[in-house]
Amino acid sequence: xxxxxxxxxxxxxxxxxxxxxxxxxxxxxxxxxxxxxxxxxxxxxxxxxxxxxxxxxxxxxxxxxxxxxxxxxxxxxxxxxxxxxxxxxxxxxxxxxxxxxxxxxxxxxxxxxxxxxxxxxxxxxxxxxxxxxxxxxxxxxxxxxxxxxxxxxxxxxxxxxxxx
Amino acid sequence: xxxxxxxxxxxxxxxxxxxxxxxxxxxxxxxxxxxxxxxxxxxxxxxxxxxxxxxxxxxxxxxxxxxxxxxxxxxxxxxxxxxxxxxxxxxxxxxxxxxxxxxxxxxxxxxxxxxxxxxxxxxxxxxxxxxxxxxxxxxxxxxxxxxxxxxxxxxxxxxxxxxxxxxxxxxxxxxxxxxxxxxxxxxxxxxxxxxxxxxxxxxxxxxxxxxxxxxxxxxxxxxxxxxxxxxxxxxxxxxxxxxxxxxxxxxxxxxxxxxxxxxxxxxxxxxxxxxxxxxxxxxxxxxxxxxxxxxxxxxxxxxxxxxxxxxxxxxxxxxxxxxxxxxxxxxxxxxxxxxxx
Amino acid sequence: xxxxxxxxxxxxxxxxxxxxxxxxxxxxxxxxxxxxxxxxxxxxxxxxxxxxxxxxxxxxxxxxxxxxxxxxxxxxxxxxxxxxxxxxxxxxxxxxxxxxxxxxxxxxxxxxxxxxxxxxxxxxxxxxxxxxxxxxxxxxxxxxxxxxxxxxxxxxxxxxxxxxxx
Numbered sequence: 001x002x003x004x005x006x007x008x009x010x011x012x013x014x015x016x017x018x019x020x021x022x023x024x025x026x027x028x029x030x031x032x033x034x035x036x037x038x039x040x041x042x043x044x045x046x047x048x049x050x051x052x053x054x055x056x057x058x059x060x061x062x063x064x065x066x067x068x069x070x071x072x073x074x075x076x077x078x079x080x081x082x083x084x085x086x087x088x089x090x091x092x093x094x095x096x097x098x099x100x101x102x103x104x105x106x107x108x109x110x111x112x113x114x115x116x117x118x119x120x121x122x123x124x125x126x127x128x129x130x131x132x133x134x135x136x137x138x139x140x141x142x143x144x145x146x147x148x149x150x151x152x153x154x155x156x157x158x159x160x161x162x163x164x
Numbered sequence: 165x166x167x168x169x170x171x172x173x174x175x176x177x178x179x180x181x182x183x184x185x186x187x188x189x190x191x192x193x194x195x196x197x198x199x200x201x202x203x204x205x206x207x208x209x210x211x212x213x214x215x216x217x218x219x220x221x222x223x224x225x226x227x228x229x230x231x232x233x234x235x236x237x238x239x240x241x242x243x244x245x246x247x248x249x250x251x252x253x254x255x256x257x258x259x260x261x262x263x264x265x266x267x268x269x270x271x272x273x274x275x276x277x278x279x280x281x282x283x284x285x286x287x288x289x290x291x292x293x294x295x296x297x298x299x300x301x302x303x304x305x306x307x308x309x310x311x312x313x314x315x316x317x318x319x320x321x322x323x324x325x326x327x328x329x330x331x332x333x334x335x336x337x338x339x340x341x342x343x344x345x346x347x348x349x350x351x352x353x354x355x356x357x358x359x360x361x362x363x364x365x366x367x368x369x370x371x372x373x374x375x376x377x378x379x380x381x382x383x384x385x386x387x388x389x390x391x392x393x394x395x396x397x398x399x400x401x402x403x404x405x406x407x408x409x410x411x412x413x414x415x416x417x418x419x420x421x422x423x424x425x426x427x428x429x430x431x432x433x434x435x436x437x438x439x440x441x442x443x444x445x446x447x448x449x450x451x452x453x454x455x456x457x458x459x460x461x462x463x464x465x466x467x468x469x470x471x472x473x474x475x476x477x478x479x480x481x482x483x484x485x486x487x488x489x490x491x492x493x494x495x496x497x498x499x500x501x502x503x504x505x
Numbered sequence: 506x507x508x509x510x511x512x513x514x515x516x517x518x519x520x521x522x523x524x525x526x527x528x529x530x531x532x533x534x535x536x537x538x539x540x541x542x543x544x545x546x547x548x549x550x551x552x553x554x555x556x557x558x559x560x561x562x563x564x565x566x567x568x569x570x571x572x573x574x575x576x577x578x579x580x581x582x583x584x585x586x587x588x589x590x591x592x593x594x595x596x597x598x599x600x601x602x603x604x605x606x607x608x609x610x611x612x613x614x615x616x617x618x619x620x621x622x623x624x625x626x627x628x629x630x631x632x633x634x635x636x637x638x639x640x641x642x643x644x645x646x647x648x649x650x651x652x653x654x655x656x657x658x659x660x661x662x663x664x665x666x667x668x669x670x671x
Binding site for chain 2: 027030031033034035037038040041042043044046
Binding site: 241280281282285286288289291292293295296299300303311314315318319322325342 | 532536539555556559560562563566567568571572574575578579632633
């Protein structure tokens with residue numbers, strides 16, 4: 001019967017000759033290949049001491065940015081939480097008091113901003129959604145932990161430190 | 165039987181036991197290290213310098229793990245299985261001649277625990293006893309998969325024992341003795357049996373791969389295909405015993421291959437050393453070098469050759485190795501008849 | 506020394522032999538039988554019959570008992586599934602066992618044993634070399650006949666195992 005695509009290939013299994021049938025030459029050949037690899041340079045990167053270079057569009061841990069005066073850029077608009085497909089972001093907004101202008105850039109700011117790193121899929125939608133350029137996924141690889149609580153990152157871990 | 169003799173033997177036994185356990189321990193590390201090297205990795209390197217403390221870490225881990233005995237499992241037999249495996253693996257070392265006699269404190273100290281004149285057969289007996297550990301363990305687990313694996317491994321061991329025995333017969337026809345010590349002594353001065361019995365050695369080596377359940381014949385375990393074979397239900401150090409027994413078996417079968425075919429403690433240029441003690445000690449070192457090379461070979465093959473299918477295994481054992489061994493016996497007989505030994 | 510060892514070993518042999526008969530679980534029965542064979546192996550050893558001991562060890566303990574265990578493990582012999590044997594069968598069993606015992610007792614009486622322990626003429630008779638010489642000189646014909654018997658048994662087994670013979 002003709003096949004529809006005419007791409008069918010009939011496998012032909014050749015009869016093996018004597019040397020192929022006793023397998024030993026093939027095994028010896030295999031042994032020589034593995035022995036070659038034994039002395040090859042190892043490709044391992046010793047992780048905590050050495051690090052592989054990240055690519056430019058690598059998405060790591062989030063950081064909440066500050067502006068040039070050191071004030072937090074986030075205005076707690078909630079677009080990032082809305083865009084988050086994993087629903088990992090929660091926040092509580094608060095109004096800026098007089099005298100806090102050096103802390104928060106806008107009149108409204110996030111008093112609580114939490115990302116659940118167990119839910120986060122590092123898709124980067126929050127970064128794209130943010131109108132204030134306040135959140136970027138420019139950090140490191142997410143660390144491992146022993147407890148679930150350790151994976152809920154609050155502002156203490158997310159807001160970038162003030163650069164003097 | 166004087167006291168000194170007993171003390172001497174006790175020291176020797178404990179030394180051999182300790183050495184074989186340490187070697188087995190570090191074979192587990194070497195296996196993982198070399199597996200890494202063969203795959204362009206580095207292997208375990210975190211515990212201690214170059215990962216040298218890894219076997220200790222593994223041991224501590226196994227000892228502190230929870231011990232689970234399945235309900236409806238026969239507790240006594242369940243414990244007996246791994247113990248028997250370990251025991252049979254250890255007692256084979258009794259007949260292996262580790263070196264020539266030492267002359268210390270005016271005494272002639274033999275570096276062999278027991279020179280029984282059926283040494284080779286003793287090894288076979290103990291090896292055939294090793295099947296019980298697997299079978300009892302598999303049956304006592306009260307798990308049909310364990311039982312099936314136990315039966316698989318038992319039938320594999322029985323099948324390959326036959327070919328192994330037949331390949332040895334050809335060697336014994338040449339040596340004319342069953343004592344491992346005498347066989348070792350006959351091979352002094354590069355008169356190694358491998359040059360007379362290459363085919364026999366090949367068969368013996370393949371069979372010892374099968375007997376120690378090493379790849380390409382590790383069908384009893386098949387950790388990548390089955391759950392784990394006869395030790396599926398085992399945990400903690402009882403599992404450790406099964407795994408450890410495999411490495412001791414590897415060490416012992418390397419020692420037997422070295423002493424039967426590769427001259428045992430003999431090494432080239434042995435007669436040039438005048439001090440007999442020094443010569444004997446170098447002999448021990450040479451013997452252990454041979455053993456370690458064999459162990460390396462075991463590991464090398466494991467990371468090269470894929471596993472056989474079960475029917476292929478049986479076909480190889482019964483239809484290839486046994487006839488080959490019989491042909492080898494006939495050839496050896498003809499050789500002895502025409503050329504003399 | 507050797508005497509007390511002999512009695513100890515005989516006790517162990519008989520003890521485990523009785524356990525073979527009385528054990529409820531067939532697997533345990535088989536394992537006790539292994540122990541019985543082991544004790545017999547030790548008996549051979551104190552007779553300095555090293556070859557016989559090791560052959561008993563390899564063949565009976567290592568091969569035959571493994572095969573028996575093998576088949577028992579597949580049979581699912583539980584206590585409640587075991588069929589009740591008819592009294593006729595039991596009677597036949599008792600008769601045949603009694604006949605065997607009669608033969609054994611007769612053999613012991615005939616050899617005049619019992620009061621005097623045997624003295625081995627040559628304590629090295631059980632070593633491999635001597636045994637081989639005896640087997641292949643004096644007892645060559647029985648030895649070869651036994652091997653032919655084994656061969657025919659093997660051929661028969663293959664024939665039975667084969668499904669269809671064309």
